[in-house]
Structures are given as structure tokens and as C-alpha cells.
Amino acid sequence: MxxxxxxxxxxxxxxxxxxxxxxxxxxxxxxxxxxxxxxxxxxxxxxxxxxxxxxxxxxxxxxxxxxxxxxxAKGLSELILPAKLKMIPDFIFRNSDPAVFGVHIEIGTLYPKVTLITADGKKARRVHQIQDKGKTLEKAVKGSEVAISIRGIEIGRDINKDETLFVNVPESHVRQLMGKFLDELTVDQKQALREYIILQRSMQHPWWGM
Structure with missing residues (x-):
């Protein structure tokens, strides 16, 4: 009681x-x-x-x-990995259909087909492609500046042109990353994961991801 x-x-x-x-x-x-x-x-x-x-x-x-x-879960390859990226306002190539814009990968590793959210929790839909100088990439690592395309959003209406974006990692994946796969993450992936957990706990509840 x-x-x-x-x-x-x-x-x-x-x-x-x-x-x-x-x-x-x-x-x-x-x-x-x-x-x-x-x-x-x-x-x-x-x-x-x-x-x-x-x-x-x-x-x-x-x-x-x-x-x-x-x-x-069989392995780390089955999980969505964390990343934090910053839009580059001077490199907005298309506003919509699809939106194509430049980003700087601040921490973590960005892969295609992952969903992004803004720093205030708005969904920014799924990354369709990652490109650098016209070449399609399988991933973009920390420090990279690349162009990404996203269908179904309009820059200026759905998201601003200077947003900080996070990969939207499901809570079940976060628990596994924080548990048995933590030692397999790079230092910057761990940092991206910590920042993402802090963001989700500020929006949802203090033990999100546990």
C-alpha cells in the first residue's frame, strides 16, 4: 500500500x-x-x-x-541503428516529391530505408536513398555530408530546412542495443543511442527503453 x-x-x-x-x-x-x-x-x-x-x-x-x-533476435544486423543528423539549409535540392536535401551526419551511421524523426518528435518519414556526388551509398558515417531523399514530406510545411533529425529506433531495438549488443556499437553509435533515449524519455516517460 x-x-x-x-x-x-x-x-x-x-x-x-x-x-x-x-x-x-x-x-x-x-x-x-x-x-x-x-x-x-x-x-x-x-x-x-x-x-x-x-x-x-x-x-x-x-x-x-x-x-x-x-x-x-539473431544479431545486430537485424536491428535499426541510431544516428543523429543535421539538415544543411543551403543544400535543399527539392522541397517535395521526393524531398532531396543535404545533411551532416553528426553521430552514428545512417542507412537507407530507416524512418527519421525531428528533435521535437515529428515523424519525417523514411529515407529512400543516400547519395554523394550522384553515387548511391549503402550508408553514411559520422562526419559525412550527403544528400538524402524522402518521399511524402514537404520541406517548409512538414519539416523546417534546418532540423536536427534522429533515426527512429523502436523501443524493442533500443533495449537490445543497450543490452547484449552494446559492446558491438561504435563510440559514436553509443552516443547517438544515449541522446535518442534522452529525447524519447523527455517526450514519453522516464523509463522508456528499459
Missing amino acids: GPIKKEDVMNANLVKILDPYSAAVLGFNVAILPDAKEQAITDNIRIFTNNVIYRLLEDYIEYAEIRKAEET
């Missing part, structure tokens, strides 16, 4: 050693104390709260099932 406390999170962290899928804190119609929220982020423990008991249980069961499914 009562609000979720730091001790509740610490107890869940002990359970994680034996059963990582049960390592969560569930609260029915209760508040979360600030020190509990901080401890949850430190220990990577997910907290679920809801005022409707069956929805609380559904949320937790769905989470546990997704976590178990994530363990079956």
Missing part, C-alpha cells in the same frame, strides 16, 4: 538476477516517489502504474512477452 518507494525498485533489481522478465514494479492507483523514479533509471527497472487494474496487468504482460521475444 502507499506510493512506490525506492525500496520497491531495489527489491525488483534483486529479482532481475533470477528472472529478468519479472524485474518490474507494478503500482495500482498509486504515485511514484521521486527517489523511486531515480532508482528505477539507475537500475534499469521498469515501473508500471495505472488506475485500471486489468490494464496494469495487460501492460506488464505485454512488456514481459516482448522482452522474451527480443532474446530470440
